[in-house]
Amino acid sequence: MLKNALNTLLVIALTLVLSACASVAPWQRGVLAQPSMALALHPAQAIFKEHIYISREAASGGGAASGGGCGCY
Amino acid sequence: MAARQVVVVVAAIKRTGWARFLTVNKPKKPRIASNQSLQALTLAALALPGLMLNPACAEEDEVEFQYGHYQEGKRNLFTTINTKNPIEVDSLLGKAKFSLSDRVKFAFNYTQDTWSGATPISTAPRVANSNRPILADTPSGQTITVGASPYLNTQLLVNRNYIPLKQKPNGRIAGQDTQLVHILSMASPETRKQGDFNLAYEWDETALDLGGGISVENDYESRFGSLNGRWDFNQKLTRLNLGLSYTNSDTSAILDHDSSPYITKSEFLGQIEQSGAMKIMHGNRQDWSSSLGLTQILNKEALFSANIGYTRSTGYLENPYKAMSILFVDSEQGGNRLNGELKAFLEQRPNERNQLNLGGRFIQHIGLTNAALHVDYRFFHDDWGINAHTFEADWVQPIGRTWTITPRIRYYSQDAADFYQPYLLSKQAFAKTVYNEASGTFSSIPFDARLLPQNFSSDQRLSAYGALSGGVTVNKQFSKAIGLEAGFEYYSHAGALKMGGGGEGSYSDFDYFMANASLKVNLAAMASPAFAEQGHHAHHAEAHHHGNPAPAGVMFGHLLNQAHAFMVGYRFMYGRQSGDMLHGSQLATDRQIVNGGCGSGVQACRLTPTYMDMSMHMLDIMYAPTDWLNVMVMPQFMDMAMNLRQLAGAPPVQPGEHVHTGTGHATGGVGDTGLYALIKLLDQPVHHVHLGLGLSAPTGDVDIPLRRNHQQDEGFIHYGMQLGSGTWDFKPSLTYIGQSEAWSWGAQLSGTHRMEDKNQSGFTFGDIFQSTAWGGYGLTPWLSTTVRGVYTDQAAVSGRFNATSGVVNGVLLANVNPKAGPMDFPSSYGGRYWDVGFGLNARVPSGDLAGNSFGVEWLQPVSTDVNGYQLDREGALSATWQLMF
Numbered sequence: 001m002l003k004n005a006l007n008t009l010l011v012i013a014l015t016l017v018l019s020a021c022a023s024v025a026p027w028q029r030g031v032l033a034q035p036s037m038a039l040a041l042h043p044a045q046a047i048f049k050e051h052i053y054i055s056r057e058a059a060s061g062g063g064a065a066s067g068g069g070c071g072c073y
Numbered sequence: 074m075a076a077r078q079v080v081v082v083v084a085a086i087k088r089t090g091w092a093r094f095l096t097v098n099k100p101k102k103p104r105i106a107s108n109q110s111l112q113a114l115t116l117a118a119l120a121l122p123g124l125m126l127n128p129a130c131a132e133e134d135e136v137e138f139q140y141g142h143y144q145e146g147k148r149n150l151f152t153t154i155n156t157k158n159p160i161e162v163d164s165l166l167g168k169a170k171f172s173l174s175d176r177v178k179f180a181f182n183y184t185q186d187t188w189s190g191a192t193p194i195s196t197a198p199r200v201a202n203s204n205r206p207i208l209a210d211t212p213s214g215q216t217i218t219v220g221a222s223p224y225l226n227t228q229l230l231v232n233r234n235y236i237p238l239k240q241k242p243n244g245r246i247a248g249q250d251t252q253l254v255h256i257l258s259m260a261s262p263e264t265r266k267q268g269d270f271n272l273a274y275e276w277d278e279t280a281l282d283l284g285g286g287i288s289v290e291n292d293y294e295s296r297f298g299s300l301n302g303r304w305d306f307n308q309k310l311t312r313l314n315l316g317l318s319y320t321n322s323d324t325s326a327i328l329d330h331d332s333s334p335y336i337t338k339s340e341f342l343g344q345i346e347q348s349g350a351m352k353i354m355h356g357n358r359q360d361w362s363s364s365l366g367l368t369q370i371l372n373k374e375a376l377f378s379a380n381i382g383y384t385r386s387t388g389y390l391e392n393p394y395k396a397m398s399i400l401f402v403d404s405e406q407g408g409n410r411l412n413g414e415l416k417a418f419l420e421q422r423p424n425e426r427n428q429l430n431l432g433g434r435f436i437q438h439i440g441l442t443n444a445a446l447h448v449d450y451r452f453f454h455d456d457w458g459i460n461a462h463t464f465e466a467d468w469v470q471p472i473g474r475t476w477t478i479t480p481r482i483r484y485y486s487q488d489a490a491d492f493y494q495p496y497l498l499s500k501q502a503f504a505k506t507v508y509n510e511a512s513g514t515f516s517s518i519p520f521d522a523r524l525l526p527q528n529f530s531s532d533q534r535l536s537a538y539g540a541l542s543g544g545v546t547v548n549k550q551f552s553k554a555i556g557l558e559a560g561f562e563y564y565s566h567a568g569a570l571k572m573g574g575g576g577e578g579s580y581s582d583f584d585y586f587m588a589n590a591s592l593k594v595n596l597a598a599m600a601s602p603a604f605a606e607q608g609h610h611a612h613h614a615e616a617h618h619h620g621n622p623a624p625a626g627v628m629f630g631h632l633l634n635q636a637h638a639f640m641v642g643y644r645f646m647y648g649r650q651s652g653d654m655l656h657g658s659q660l661a662t663d664r665q666i667v668n669g670g671c672g673s674g675v676q677a678c679r680l681t682p683t684y685m686d687m688s689m690h691m692l693d694i695m696y697a698p699t700d701w702l703n704v705m706v707m708p709q710f711m712d713m714a715m716n717l718r719q720l721a722g723a724p725p726v727q728p729g730e731h732v733h734t735g736t737g738h739a740t741g742g743v744g745d746t747g748l749y750a751l752i753k754l755l756d757q758p759v760h761h762v763h764l765g766l767g768l769s770a771p772t773g774d775v776d777i778p779l780r781r782n783h784q785q786d787e788g789f790i791h792y793g794m795q796l797g798s799g800t801w802d803f804k805p806s807l808t809y810i811g812q813s814e815a816w817s818w819g820a821q822l823s824g825t826h827r828m829e830d831k832n833q834s835g836f837t838f839g840d841i842f843q844s845t846a847w848g849g850y851g852l853t854p855w856l857s858t859t860v861r862g863v864y865t866d867q868a869a870v871s872g873r874f875n876a877t878s879g880v881v882n883g884v885l886l887a888n889v890n891p892k893a894g895p896m897d898f899p900s901s902y903g904g905r906y907w908d909v910g911f912g913l914n915a916r917v918p919s920g921d922l923a924g925n926s927f928g929v930e931w932l933q934p935v936s937t938d939v940n941g942y943q944l945d946r947e948g949a950l951s952a953t954w955q956l957m958f
Contacts (some may be wrong), residue, residue: 020570023308023310024310024370024372024373026309028166028373029370029373030436031374032370032373032376032438034438034445035477036438036444036445036469036471036477037376037436037438037445039378039434039436039572039689040366041447041467041469041479041546042479042546042560044137044166044168044169044556044558044589044593045139045141045546045558045560045589045591047166047182047184048139048141048164048589048865049562049587050165051164051184051186051483052143052162052585052587054533056540056566056585057461057462057485057487057534057540058453058455058457058459058461058487058490058534058535059430059451059453059459059461059485059487069186069265069267069288069290069293069295069896070265070290070292070293070322070324070392072293072326072392072393072394073160073162073188073190073192073260
């Protein structure tokens with residue numbers, strides 16, 4: 001299960017990275033700079049939701065310390 | 074299509090500040106890099122920090138306030154009605170982010186959550202009847218069900234295959250019953266507060282972030298720190314992130330005194346401290362986390378991000394409030410029906426957990442509708458045997474120039490932990506009585522702990538299930554500076570939703586929703602050339618400031634006197650009462666309180682408060698439709714905490730009384746909302762007068778109950794711990810402000826009049842009258858000090874809590890509202906107070922943050938004359954931030 005998922009993910013990642021050879025010049029990055037393309041769409045909302053998810057699901061967040069709290073309810 | 078593309082690019086370029094770059098270099102046909110000037114410009118553009126991935130708006134200085142609400146649905150209890158309110162959480166978040174210099178960014182977050190409600194503490198076979206109806210005899214002789222109470226230790230019958238058997242009321246067996254049910258218990262309100270910061274230093278292609286913070290709640294405290302590095306390369310098409318974080322958390326959980334006596338804690342004896350009547354579980358855990366991320370621009374309209382994270386957690390990883398039900402059946406019993414004994418044990422988890430996270434996110438711009446599609450997948454694996462998958466998709470759809478609507482869907486699925494069981498079966502007796510022939514005595518042999526698994530938990534977070542949720546977030550940008558956001562998500566947790574099947578039974582299904590609303594203020598928009606060109610901001614900043622601002626503790630002390638001016642502010646107030654008890658202005662002894670604090674001579678007091686803390690967070694949004702009228706909206710968020718002690722000389726506790734001490738009470742959530750109009754009456758160079766007319770809307774709760782304790786319902790929590798007034802209140806004020814050179818002075822009369830005879834809970838707080846006068850001196854053009862005097866008069870509470878019927882030791886009483894101490898009596902509210910205030914005000918005079926002003930004031934009590942019996946006051950702190958546009 002784990003191995004399969006890892007392999008799949010690795011293949012997807014490599015394919016995408018390798019297919020990204022096309023260079024995108026700085027003046028072509030207007031679309032990428034739009035707020036809708038941001039990696040974090042709603043940062044404040046995410047803080048609230050992540051704390052709820054962590055209090056209700058076993059899979060904890062992405063790794064970085066986003067905050068404490070037992071969430072023991 | 075090409076033309077459209079150019080328009081979009083130019084719009085985005087304007088936003089991201091590339092305009093200078095483009096005006097020099099028209100992108101009609103990008104030539105090859107041998108063109109030297111182009112090369113130089115490209116390099117210059119690349120040198121801008123964060124050019125690639127962070128849209129400029131995310132990099133700008135901003136302040137954001139958010140309110141979030143979480144509400145769970147009721148769980149199915151099968152055998153009895155579930156009258157308990159499920160878990161709900163009120164959450165407040167304040168975020169501030171600003172640049173200390175071109176390369177140094179600072180961010181600060183403050184979060185506060187208050188939660189309460191019923192949640193599973195364990196799981197048991199339905200036939201164990203663990204959620205017992207609370208039955209009560211009414212005066213007319215009827216028996217009615219008024220609620221459900223958890224019974225952790227019960228007896229049941231099983232067959233030879235250890236399957237629970239259902240019994241009819243007459244004792245006959247009605248067949249097998251494998252149905253499970255959660256055992257629910259109420260959690261009284263608890264508040265968590267967290268502060269954290271992030272300091273970033275940015276070089277041209279790299280950045281380093283240092284973060285840290287602390288989270289404090291009654292039973293849990295976490296301290297955490299993190300270090301993150303970022304490196305852009307490949308002409309900023311590729312970004313690498315590397316992060317390391319550490320969290321150290323201490324548990325000191327007061328085990329519930331109602332359920333704790335019925336829970337076997339033998340494995341944790343070394344960690345449990347006995348403090349008076351309380352048992353406190355101590356534990357420490359540490360979490361180390363590392364992550365590696367890669368973000369790659371794929372083309373002009375798509376990017377991809379992948380990350381891998383590893384977390385190692387060690388120490389006390391249990392949830393101190395979760396118990397495992399163990400069914401003990403002595404297999405040596407004869408016959409086809411065996412007696413089983415269900416016993417609750419504190420859950421036991423491994424002291425170590427290694428977790429792996431893999432994630433990928435793909436973001437594609439959809440040119441047709443100018444939308445963006447975000448697709449996210451995460452895989453989680455740990456050595457507790459849990460594999461989990463999370464899929465998320467967001468469709469970000471801008472509509473017009475100022476609206477964005479983002480529908481979202483999320484699916485989550487996880488396996489159960491290896492040691493998860495809804496309940497455990499142990500084929501031995503919990504305790505066996507044996508007869509010793511030699512000595513002729515009976516002795517009891519306890520269960521053999523070695524026959525139990527080393528780890529076990531019935532926490533449903535560790536069970537196998539799936540969850541499907543969906544929602545929408547709406548953003549509206551009112552101006553460059555002000556944006557609003559509202560979000561909603563509905564979430565359904567079900568065993569049947571688990572990927573591949575095999576999830577937990579439907580008894581554990583539940584649902585919830587999350588809603589949030591936020592106000593975002595972009596500080597940089599004010600300093601932008603657009604604002605300066607209009608002369609808008611500069612004009613306003615001067616126009617509002619007649620000089621020194623009023624002290625931070627004075628509300629309505631300031632008027633926007635420019636039509637269409639706008640102000641956003643935040644106000645924090647903290648007040649503490651502690652120390653001696655007063656009767657009038659005199660010290661009250663315990664004996665006086667016992668005899669007089671609970672209604673003269675009618676009943677003796679047993680308890681008295683030791684402290685009471687109140688914090689209030691207010692958002693202050695103000696707009697001037699004309700130059701003589703301002704309208705204001707002020708939502709509030711409150712939290713309160715108090716503790717009680719036994720009075721010396723109190724008579725012994727009688728059944729039916731509010732007896733718990735030491736653990737304290739807390740409440741928190743949305744308070745009342747103020748709606749005000751300020752009207753300019755006089756506006757001369759030296760003298761200014763304005764009138765305030767306002768309403769306070771009863772949005773705060775006034776019906777928060779105490780939790781059922783010791784088999785007793787306890788009615789409403791004390792008047793002063795409720796979050797609002799419960800009534801529509803009229804709040805007039807009259808303010809005078811004078812100013813001459815560096816000196817300023819002012820005075821204000823203000824009042825609160827309750828416009829209703831009583832609120833929904835049966836009482837009203839007393840009317841308030843306040844007068845204050847102050848003087849201020851500007852030390853520098855940006856810093857001033859104030860001194861003021863305040864007199865406040867508040868009447869006592871009138872009316873009283875509506876009678877709350879409840880069950881005490883199986884008897885339904887017409888009124889179980891607490892009457893144990895002065896805080897439970899309307900006569901011990903209000904009083905006459907003198908205070909002296911010392912304040913500092915500062916205003917940022919120039920730079921990117923120009924126009925931001927800050928104030929702080931400490932109110933020191935000088936004289937206190939309370940109604941009835943009340944705690945002395947220690948003082949109050951006010952802090953404000955304001956920004957005008």
